[in-house]
Amino acid sequence: MDKKSIAARFRTLDFTNDRALNSVVFYGCVRNPLRMHSYYVMDLLHAKCHVIDVSAAYTLQNFYRRLQAVKNNNYVEYRHFATLRALFQDGTYGLKQFGLLVGSLLPHHVTHIGKQRFWIGTAGSHNALICDLGEKSVTSIVPTSEDDLLGPQIAYDKESNSIDLLTYDLRGHIRMGSVEPGLKNRFSIKRYHQDAGQVQTLWQGDINCFLVDGFRVTTDRRYAIFSDLRFALDDEHQFEPSSIYIVDLVEGRHWEIPGLKSSAHVEVDPDDPHVIYVSEHQIGIIIKDKVTESDKTKNKDLTWFATLGFVTKEVGAFVGVAAIHKYRITDSGPVRVATFTDGKDFVRATWHFVFKNKGRKYLGSISSPYIIIIDAETMTLHKKIKTGVMPLYGLQVSEDGEQFYCNSFFDFYIIDFDSGEVKAHFNLRKREKGKVFHVSAHTTRVDGFWESASSMG
Known part of the structure; x- marks a missing residue:
């Protein structure tokens, strides 16, 4: 580095x-x-x-x-210029x-x-x-x-004072963004040993992932999980499907959880390294010459919350009904255990994490201006706190x-x-x-x- x-x-x-x-x-x-x-x-x-x-x-x-x-x-x-966008x-x-x-x-x-x-x-x-x-x-x-791009999130291990991180190939990233969206790019998970200043490659693989967001490693350091956050909407305001990828750092296998709507963030259960919580971020953008009032009626699950004007186009930004999925990682891959969603009362799951209060385990999330508290065992709503803070x-x-x-x-x-x-x-x-x-x-x-x-x- x-x-x-x-x-x-x-x-x-x-x-x-x-x-x-x-x-x-x-x-x-x-x-x-x-x-x-x-x-x-x-x-x-x-x-x-x-x-x-x-x-x-x-x-x-x-x-x-x-x-x-x-x-x-x-x-x-x-x-x-279309290339440089990538x-x-x-x-x-x-x-x-x-x-x-x-x-x-x-x-x-x-x-x-x-x-x-x-x-x-x-x-x-x-x-x-x-x-x-x-x-x-x-x-x-x-x-x-110079051909390595660095993912935005890392995982830190206190005992070894090492950092696990994700890199991917610049050339493939440019090709995916410009001319070949179906390309499988080369990704690497590496361990940066801070004391020695050395970088060790743990895994490499070719996958169709473009917009890297979250990256987590389970508490036993066996599984790495990261997301491909694609937040484009088509003309009918439907989401381009996103995916979560799970890599077995011991056996070198990897699995894909496809078909998510703007998958964004992953949280690892602090007690069980085989349990993860995955959010559907539910934010999308659409590019048009003019974004109209009728556009927001094309998908009943979306709410139009901002329009930005540029030189020749307008960008309409939308949020929709969000969800948090609970998965268990098994020897044959991830299995969905439960899902929390709450219609228009739970939109744009910007962030979530696991915590405990009085011996019970919860997920905390945001649906501005509300704090959403979810029972992590049953994946049902525990309560909502109206903060009065906008935007939260x-x-x-x-x-x-x-x-x-x-x-x-x-x-x-x-x-x-x-x-x-x-x-x-x-x-x-x-x-x-x-x-x-x-x-x-x-x-x-x-x-x-x-x-x-x-x-x-």
């Missing part, structure tokens, strides 16, 4: 928190607009918000690196330059990788950042080979399951599990200049973050 230090500004703000926990909550956003990434580390022990500001130029540098790879490999037939992932279906840039800049998945360090994968620029809060440093990470993006929960942590643009909320009341609200608007253009839905929580109460003032 190639590493490069980049400039960053570290600062600390105070916020109100009446319950001191040795935990932090981390999320990021794109700001001002598109010029800056800001990452917020909500310190629940000291009631402080640590902010890391990074220029978004590092993503553009990585774009340039990829475009140079296209040129160096003489991909003559792929050099038109490098920006979410532009596959015709979004124009501005939309491509927005999508590629999103700070997507965040993972704690030991000490006070966080790995941040961007949605479309195929590189990552390591933010070290203790050392006050930020490092850009890209694969050593990130969601996490305390280790004991008693508090939810939410973010929405410049605002951070702490909400009680039992009562649904807002226990704390931190408004960054009064402390920050500029605007938040997009907030990441992928919020992470780290327990035992500080070695002692005096680790940081």
Whole structure:
């Protein structure tokens, strides 16, 4: 892996928190607009918000690196603009330059990788950042080979201090995005040993996956799971089918779960490494000369929530009835055990995770402005909390399951599990200049973050 230090500004703000926990909550956003990434580390022990500001130029540098790879490999037939869209992932279906840039800049998945360090994968620029809060440093990470693209999410193993990650071939990615959508591209799952600085290949295979999103490894490190999030709609507003892929890292086999509607995120059961929870994200876009009111009547399960205008086209953004499926991985492949869905009362399952409260296991998810709490054993609704927060993006929960942590643009909320009341609200608007253009839905929580109460003032 190639590493490069980049400039960053570290600062600390105070916020109100009446319950001191040795935990932090981390999320990021794109700001001002598109010029800056800001990452917020909500310190629940000291009631402080640590902010890391990074220029978004590092993503553009990585774009340039990829475009140079296209040129160096003489991909003559792929050099038109439609080809370059493939490098920006979410532009596959015709979004124009501005939309491509927005999508590629999103700070997507965040993972704690030991000490006070966080790995941040961007949605479309195929590189990552390591933010070290203790050392006050930020490092850009890209694969050593110019033909390798890096997936946005990783899995970290504390015992071995190693990182499992996904890479895939640039040439195949360009061909799939431009001229050959049915192509099977080469994918690799690798293990990055941080102490030795070495990368080990665990698996390679050819599959028809284009828009990589989630990536998880089960607690026994046997199975790796990732998703192909294709969120295009056809003229009748039907979803292009997406898939989840499961790789057996011991025997080298892999399985596909096809036919999902905008499959996005995978959560692994903390108690049973053979159980996973898969979301149907249910968000789609359609590109037309003019998006009309009648368009939204073509699929009764979809709600039109935004229209973006570009030079020659309009982009209509829709959300639909979401679902979370529970699967068990068997020797002969994955078997669906149960499904949770709730019609128009459960749309765009932006994020979900497993947690426990008073000995019972739940799934937490979002259907803005609601927090959706699902009984993980029966896959039925336990309750909905109306937060009053619109739009509601990130969601996490305390280790004991008693508090939810939410973010929405410049605002951070702490909400009680039992009562649904807002226990704390931190408004960054009064402390920050500029605007938040997009907030990441992928919020992470780290327990035992500080070695002692005096680790940081």
